[in-house]
Amino acid sequence: MLRAFSTAATGMTGQQMMVDVIANNLANVNTTGFKRSQINFQDLLYVTMSEPGTEVASGINSPSGTEIGSGVRAASTVKVFTLGELENTARPLDIAIAGDGFLQVTMPSGDLRYTRDGSLQLNANGELVTTSGYAIEPAISVPTDAVSVSIEKDGGVNVTDSSGTQSVVGTVQLTRFPNPSGLSNEGDNLLSETEASGTPTTGTPGENGFGTIQSGFLEKSNVQMVTELVNLITAQRAYEINSRAIRAGDDMLRTASQIVR
């Protein structure tokens, strides 16, 4: 049968995955700290019918070969860690990372997870926690008699008590990976370390290339609605055209089978 059938089918599967990725990006257009994914395709192996440079006559080599490819596959999806827009919320415990770095989060199991979602809150014990209630690492507790809390650019957490005295109760630290695209997505805005991401480096905001902490701001998703919609149209049309190739192949085979009637 025609190789073109399976080739076009790989094209359709690829475009379908692209639509899946775009749908997830679009669904998270308002998710704090969300980073859009990008799908990358690669062509599949080629069947070589003749190599370039084969001798066709003495002293004459064919200038190019005949290789027929067998379609496409999705090579990887990578998260694009460009900065999202910072949105002013005026809530002192909302923090955005202006630049590179992740907040560390301690899971109930003791494992660390990483996030750029800085909508922090205080739990019943006065600890700084994420929206899902996981404590950030290093743990920072705010005394119960605190009147106001503020977070500085360098991550210092300042507390003012009822008598008006200020004190620093801890520092928010940031973490960076050699290959952030290698982090595994855990959902809930959390990422976890993998073999591919490399070992984390932890540091103080504003130093060694780490971003600074912007208190009173949240980092919005870096999904660009228009770009995604344009990609969606492209993917949809490419899907359609690949299916057209299957239909054209089918027509050709039908013409062939009609001969022997």
Next chain:
Amino acid sequence: MSLISEQVSTSIDALTREFDVIAHNLANASTIGYKRRCNAFSKALEGQDPQSYSPGTFDLNSTFDFSQGSVGETGRPLDFALYGKGFFVIETPNGPLYTRNGTFLTNQNNQIVDSLGRIVAGQAGPITVPNSVSLLQLNVSSDGAISAGGTPIGKFRLVDFQDDQNKLVPVGESCYRMPDATMAPVPAGRLVVKQGYQEASNVKVIDELVDMILVSRLYEANMKSLSAEKEASSSLTSAAMG
């Protein structure tokens, strides 16, 4: 066998292969850095002089169309588009591969790798991004020199094959290899590296669709002549057999 059936089966064969090439181009309409294969057969048939046409000697010769694909912005610090003639070099255990897909990552050792984790060649070995700088501080100039936070850390090895470009053999995964050792790449001259961009596939969907229609119509026409031949010979046989 009559001459017609021989001619028809040669051309059916070539048309089927050409259809496969078109389907492959269409499947790769979204593949970064993909270069389309030209479908030479039906084009050559169109221009064929009927006087000199001899059946069976016709060969499908699919060459690459290395024309520039459109360049689109992604904003990722490790996406690179090449503008002009030339390739990135990927180091593999089986020798270097050449690619125009500049979607790179860093591995756990901070080296710049392609999306399958193979090392991207620099002028002086692999390029390592120091741990002390973030990827957002990576800056690549148009000649491929990379600096991290202002300090130069290496330069991409960019090569060109000039007129031998068509002899490259595609190995899938958006890469090409050299057919033999006699070919030697030269450092690319007029090539611009654009950071934060990707080079889209140069497949023009409309052109492929038009070619696809042409191929399927030619196929149909060939089949028609085959069935006409069949009818003619069967009426001849029935006349002879009485």
